[in-house]
Amino acid sequence: MSDPAATPVPPTPPVPLSALLAREDLGLRQLAGPAAADVVVHWAHASEMADPFPYLLGGELLLTAGVHVTRAAASSAGTPGRPASGSGGYFDGYVSRIVAAGGAALGFGLAPVHDTVPHALVAACEAYGLPLIEVPPRTTFSGVARAVWQLMAQARTAELRRVTEAQQSLATAAARPDPVSSVLRRLARHVDGRAVLYGPGGTRVAEAGRDQPEGVDGALTELAATVTRRASATATDTAAGVHLAAYALGAGQGFVLGVAAPHRGRGDHTLSSVAAVLLTLLTGDQLSSTGAARSAALVRLLLGATPQDVAPLVGTGRTVVVHARPDAPAARPPGGGRAAAPADPADPAARRVAVGPPGVPDAVAASALGAALGSALVDLADGVVRILLPDDRAPGPQPGWTLGVSAPASPADWPAADTQAARALARARATRAPLVRYGDRPGLVDLVPRDAAEAHARTLLAPLSPALAETLRAWLSLHGSWDRTAVALSVHRNTVRQRIARCASLLDADLDDADVRMELWFALRQT
Numbered sequence: 001m002s003d004p005a006a007t008p009v010p011p012t013p014p015v016p017l018s019a020l021l022a023r024e025d026l027g028l029r030q031l032a033g034p035a036a037a038d039v040v041v042h043w044a045h046a047s048e049m050a051d052p053f054p055y056l057l058g059g060e061l062l063l064t065a066g067v068h069v070t071r072a073a074a075s076s077a078g079t080p081g082r083p084a085s086g087s088g089g090y091f092d093g094y095v096s097r098i099v100a101a102g103g104a105a106l107g108f109g110l111a112p113v114h115d116t117v118p119h120a121l122v123a124a125c126e127a128y129g130l131p132l133i134e135v136p137p138r139t140t141f142s143g144v145a146r147a148v149w150q151l152m153a154q155a156r157t158a159e160l161r162r163v164t165e166a167q168q169s170l171a172t173a174a175a176r177p178d179p180v181s182s183v184l185r186r187l188a189r190h191v192d193g194r195a196v197l198y199g200p201g202g203t204r205v206a207e208a209g210r211d212q213p214e215g216v217d218g219a220l221t222e223l224a225a226t227v228t229r230r231a232s233a234t235a236t237d238t239a240a241g242v243h244l245a246a247y248a249l250g251a252g253q254g255f256v257l258g259v260a261a262p263h264r265g266r267g268d269h270t271l272s273s274v275a276a277v278l279l280t281l282l283t284g285d286q287l288s289s290t291g292a293a294r295s296a297a298l299v300r301l302l303l304g305a306t307p308q309d310v311a312p313l314v315g316t317g318r319t320v321v322v323h324a325r326p327d328a329p330a331a332r333p334p335g336g337g338r339a340a341a342p343a344d345p346a347d348p349a350a351r352r353v354a355v356g357p358p359g360v361p362d363a364v365a366a367s368a369l370g371a372a373l374g375s376a377l378v379d380l381a382d383g384v385v386r387i388l389l390p391d392d393r394a395p396g397p398q399p400g401w402t403l404g405v406s407a408p409a410s411p412a413d414w415p416a417a418d419t420q421a422a423r424a425l426a427r428a429r430a431t432r433a434p435l436v437r438y439g440d441r442p443g444l445v446d447l448v449p450r451d452a453a454e455a456h457a458r459t460l461l462a463p464l465s466p467a468l469a470e471t472l473r474a475w476l477s478l479h480g481s482w483d484r485t486a487v488a489l490s491v492h493r494n495t496v497r498q499r500i501a502r503c504a505s506l507l508d509a510d511l512d513d514a515d516v517r518m519e520l521w522f523a524l525r526q527t
Helices: 017-021 090-100 119-128 141-174 179-191 216-230 268-283 289-302 307-314 348-352 363-373 411-431 450-461 466-477 482-489 493-507 514-524
Strands: 029-032 043-046 060-064 105-109 132-135 194-198 204-209 234-239 242-249 255-261 319-326 378-381 384-390 401-405 435-437
Touching: 017 029, 017 141, 029 119, 043 141, 060 141, 090 119, 105 141, 119 132, 141 179, 141 268, 179 194, 179 204, 179 255, 179 268, 179 363, 194 216, 194 268, 216 234, 216 242, 216 255, 242 268, 255 268, 268 363, 307 411, 319 363, 319 411, 363 378, 363 384, 384 411, 401 411, 411 435, 411 466, 411 482, 450 514, 466 482, 466 493, 466 514, 482 493
Parallel strands: 043 060, 060 105, 105 132, 401 435
Antiparallel strands: 029 132, 194 204, 194 255, 234 242, 242 255, 319 384, 319 401, 378 384
16 A cells, blocks of 8 residues: 555645535535544546546545445445445455545545435545535535535635735845845745844854744754755755755855745745845855956955946946935934834734844845845945945935935046035935935036135135034035934034034024025035
């Protein structure tokens, strides 16, 4: 007798037998076997063969009217209250063959052959653990089959909806400022388990989800190491009743996604594969020929080359500098307190992930932002991401980020462009704008010779320290708003008031005068 568990079943969503019994239009009734809630049916098949074994694939609800037992079982069927004795009876052999073929359940139709279900058949099904269903005369076998397919279609639709919504959720998570942690949290929630990102050497880079039984974490780590050693794409295992899966990210990167879930649904593999693709993009080195050239440019700068010397390796034409920070700092209250990073309260995994300070991106998030903008020249320092971008790739707003973009600059003016991007970012954060560009259009400063303008600015602003000058610049750019200036400079509003009062005293100027403000703004633009 073959093992029913090893019998292949159709790749279709299973239907709980209890759902079929709940259909009032069918009027089905279970007479024997295990509880219907624990049995699933993959399809329905009608047959009057005395030995159905060669015609079953497994997982079927086999339907029969008992035509094949009219004479053959006459001597062994027994009578009501006295079923046939011995294990060699007709129904005993018949039911054992169905079980051996992997049949899920047996449906016995009443009329026109039998008025009742033979008692010997009930006893055999109970002995072999095969659910026995009574089909009333008014219900046709085709009606039962149609009901099975309808339930399968409903299950398939629900599964596709779940997978589609989960894929969209994962894609949204990948666009957050902390993309790796967000993707892991979402995946863990969708599979109701745990998701772990392993780095080269088997180190745990990030993880999220429910705590697992003892021994599961170790087994998952070993499975991830197996994927790395064998250079295989995926691997699966089971530990303490928990289903484990490992997915290699990319080719030769050394990163592995590990997933542990108590129940392995049909859509879970698809979701894990989608998460693996997203994590591959987020952790990839992206070393193309262009990336190699840019890496060479960085090396040459470190070895003493000038920006003009390495500009051809970075790209032709002028360049813009982008400064970026996650949106979280913009939610900081004007009083100077630091607001907490937003979290999904419905996600229990969110409370189990160790993350950095609110609004501070990690290296992976910075790299992901650079990839989204089309540049590998990314620098992360002091919670600010700086990106060098060719002028022909005009950056647009990025979900979850606040951007400040400099004016196009030649290599000799890159330091000035870096300052411009920082000022644009400060203004964007203060005004809650997703993106601010520095110098979108030419102004009066372009009408004055640069040397003369700079000399005038140095003389006019000489009494001010750099901190006071920067505070005055931010205050003027934000139309004298104390709260917005405090947000832009990350200081208390009272500090802004004190500094502006100090500026007015040192300059001996009335800062409420529009002409004075215009002259000071002109001078500040030159520094």
